[in-house]
Amino acid sequence: EVANGGHRDLPFLLSFKAYNPSNVTALETWVGPDPCSGSWLGVRCSRGRVAGVFLDDASLVGSVAPLLGLTQIRVLAVRRNSLSGPLPPLDNSTSPRLRHLLVSHNNLSGGLNLSLPSLVTLRAEQNGFHGGLLALRLSMVKRFNVSSNELVGEIPSSLSGFPSSSFGSNVDLCGKPLPRCMHAYNAVEDGASNATTGVAQSPTAATNTASGSPSSSSNGRFSQLGLTALVATGIGNAVLIAISLAISVAMFIYMRRKLRPSKDDSKSSAALCFEEEDKIRSGEDKCQKSGALVCFDGGEELRLESLLKASAEVLGKGVSGSTYKAVLEDGIVAAVKRLSALQFPGRSKAFDRHMRLVGRLRHRHVVSLRGYCNSNGERLLVYDYLPNGSLQSLLQGNGGGGRTRSLDWATKKGILFGAAQGLNYIHTFPARPALVHGNVKPSNILLDERGAACVSECGLMRYAASIQQSAPQPPELFLDRATAAVSSRGGWRGYAAPELTASGARATQESDVYSCGMVLLAVVTAKGAADGGEEEGEGEETMGMVKIGVLCTAEAPEERPRMAQVLTMMSEFM
Ligand SMILES: Nc1ncnc2c1ncn2[C@@H]1O[C@H](COP(=O)(O)OP(=O)(O)OP(=O)(O)O)[C@@H](O)[C@H]1O
Numbered sequence: 001e002v003a004n005g006g007h008r009d010l011p012f013l014l015s016f017k018a019y020n021p022s023n024v025t026a027l028e029t030w031v032g033p034d035p036c037s038g039s040w041l042g043v044r045c046s047r048g049r050v051a052g053v054f055l056d057d058a059s060l061v062g063s064v065a066p067l068l069g070l071t072q073i074r075v076l077a078v079r080r081n082s083l084s085g086p087l088p089p090l091d092n093s094t095s096p097r098l099r100h101l102l103v104s105h106n107n108l109s110g111g112l113n114l115s116l117p118s119l120v121t122l123r124a125e126q127n128g129f130h131g132g133l134l135a136l137r138l139s140m141v142k143r144f145n146v147s148s149n150e151l152v153g154e155i156p157s158s159l160s161g162f163p164s165s166s167f168g169s170n171v172d173l174c175g176k177p178l179p180r181c182m183h184a185y186n187a188v189e190d191g192a193s194n195a196t197t198g199v200a201q202s203p204t205a206a207t208n209t210a211s212g213s214p215s216s217s218s219n220g221r222f223s224q225l226g227l228t229a230l231v232a233t234g235i236g237n238a239v240l241i242a243i244s245l246a247i248s249v250a251m252f253i254y255m256r257r258k259l260r261p262s263k264d265d266s267k268s269s270a271a272l273c274f275e276e277e278d279k280i281r282s283g284e285d286k287c288q289k290s291g292a293l294v295c296f297d298g299g300e301e302l303r304l305e306s307l308l309k310a311s312a313e314v315l316g317k318g319v320s321g322s323t324y325k326a327v328l329e330d331g332i333v334a335a336v337k338r339l340s341a342l343q344f345p346g347r348s349k350a351f352d353r354h355m356r357l358v359g360r361l362r363h364r365h366v367v368s369l370r371g372y373c374n375s376n377g378e379r380l381l382v383y384d385y386l387p388n389g390s391l392q393s394l395l396q397g398n399g400g401g402g403r404t405r406s407l408d409w410a411t412k413k414g415i416l417f418g419a420a421q422g423l424n425y426i427h428t429f430p431a432r433p434a435l436v437h438g439n440v441k442p443s444n445i446l447l448d449e450r451g452a453a454c455v456s457e458c459g460l461m462r463y464a465a466s467i468q469q470s471a472p473q474p475p476e477l478f479l480d481r482a483t484a485a486v487s488s489r490g491g492w493r494g495y496a497a498p499e500l501t502a503s504g505a506r507a508t509q510e511s512d513v514y515s516c517g518m519v520l521l522a523v524v525t526a527k528g529a530a531d532g533g534e535e536e537g538e539g540e541e542t543m544g545m546v547k548i549g550v551l552c553t554a555e556a557p558e559e560r561p562r563m564a565q566v567l568t569m570m571s572e573f574m
Contacts, residue, residue, distance in 0.1 A: 007034055009050040012069040013043070019062020026058045046072070051097070052300060056080055064103060068095060075300045077102040079123065086110025087129075092117070099298045103127065104145065112136055112146065118362075120298040121332075124149065130171070133159060139364070142298075142384050142449070143332065146170070154181050161450030293382070296359030299370025302328075302382060307336065307373075318443070319343065320457075320464055325385055334370065335386070337457075339379040343464040351463045355381070357431055358458050365422030367446055367456035386454060388447035391415060391519070395442055395526050409538045411451075412523050416545070417567075417574050418453035419445045423516055424563035426458050427509050438462050438507035440515035441495040442522065462507065495519060499557060510557035513566065517552025520545060541573045 013035050017027045029041040036045035044052035052075040053067055060081035065088050067076055074097045083106040090098065092115070100121040101114075111131035112124065121143040122136075129146065132153035138144070144159065145166045152172035159166075160176040167173050174181040293304040310326035317323075321339040328334060344351070352374060359369045371382040394407060394415075419440075426435050437444075439461045446454050497514035499505055524545045548569050554560045561569070 009035055009070050012066045016066040020060055024059055026055055072097055075100040080105040082107055089113040091115040100301050293371045293373045295371040298368060302371045320460060333385040335383045337381040341377055344379055354459055363422060363425040365418045365454050366425060367454045386446040386448045390443045391445040392442035407526055413573060415453040416520055416523055417570050419455055420567050420570055422455035424567050427563045436507050436509055437512045440512050442519060510560050513552050513560045517549045521549040544573055
């Protein structure tokens, strides 16, 4: 961590500090040559490098850019400050490890030019960002909010699965989930914003233009409404800043007392995630003894105490435990599975090893495990919360999240192909022994913000005391074409492979393929939106898919295809 006689991260931190007046309480502690000494408030380190800066509500001013020069940073949380200036363009070369960028409620401006495929959280609301969203490349982002900025143009389809509250109160954003773009035009390039062409106007702006309103500027960029909103936001911000400054001062006096590190004061729990990760890597296993939350990539901001304090809503109970939707501080939402003590008694090193392996799985079609806790008989697994329900709820006719989603043929294929890709990723993940899911069924196939299917709960059942594989489901799921295939092969067995009924039998990749085949048959033959009128080519494709399902559900495990082959066969219909 030391280069040319100094800590490598020191210049960036000091340059950030230099923007601020000397009386900013948090930064008063930023003295000495080693930011990882433990005495720098808000700085978290991993392996001797700065991995997180947590300075929410710290009365900060100046540019945030120096902090984004920290090449090993994973979490930057500087919400509710008075930072200004633009965010520098970020990509994998500048910020390879950045997972959470939380800069909301500041005075930041300029364009959003972020190409970070591994970013999990972007909270940029309540700033002055302008330009379009087309320079955002965030393929893995799970938490996203750019509301209350000055953004314009069309919302890219990659982000259209987020709710309208993620985009609201901007100058001129349009397209799903906001109202449709009415009129395409070429935005005038804004040097600071990197705005791109091909953006469009909202219905409001289009009306102004059509009526020849004097407020409609020649390039159509800002509607009068937008300008009024800007002025109002400016005044509002000034009042808010004054109030928040007063509150921040009071809070910081309190926080300093509470958080100032001392020799006997164990470090703030926010630090746990980084520390625990270091211990895991170095082979120590102290996390069990300390009862801490073990955090994985993208879960760095999780804290056990906020998890325990979170408001929780039961999502459902299965044989392995109960799953809750937990709303943490700052509105972060997670799905927390509390494993049944009956089914998962005692501590098991093998279970811990497995969880750490599962914590490394990162794929568009696999639900990410962000952390877990295994202490004092309590086992909590923290997953990304997927708001659109499960395949099970779709098959039962409700779309999850209070929404209805039609099961047309394209949707069915998309879900099956996505789930198959997720399962193939699990099967081919470099691990010894190779990973097995062990409980592929519709309630373990969830739908993310964008409606993509994601496989959940990899390998959990293997560690359960006495759970029989998936309980049988109502046979009416299997209709018409597949009924014959299923019943002629020995009757209904739910989603589990026949060989698993033998006592002591263990799930294998072959039994996963069987379950995948059963899911495929269930989906293909489920009643859908297109019933009563098939789409072109659907009949042929349906038969093709049924054939794949029948191959996967071969009685003898060795006759079943590998997941990679299933994918190749399916891709013919995609
Ligand atoms: N990450 C998640 N995001 C949103 N909903 C979830 C998540 N994980 C599980 N759920 C939902 O919570 C409910 C309960 O899930 P849980 O996994 O506890 O039980 P199950 O899948 O029905 O049974 P099992 O114990 O066999 O896994 C299901 O409806 C599931 O769709």
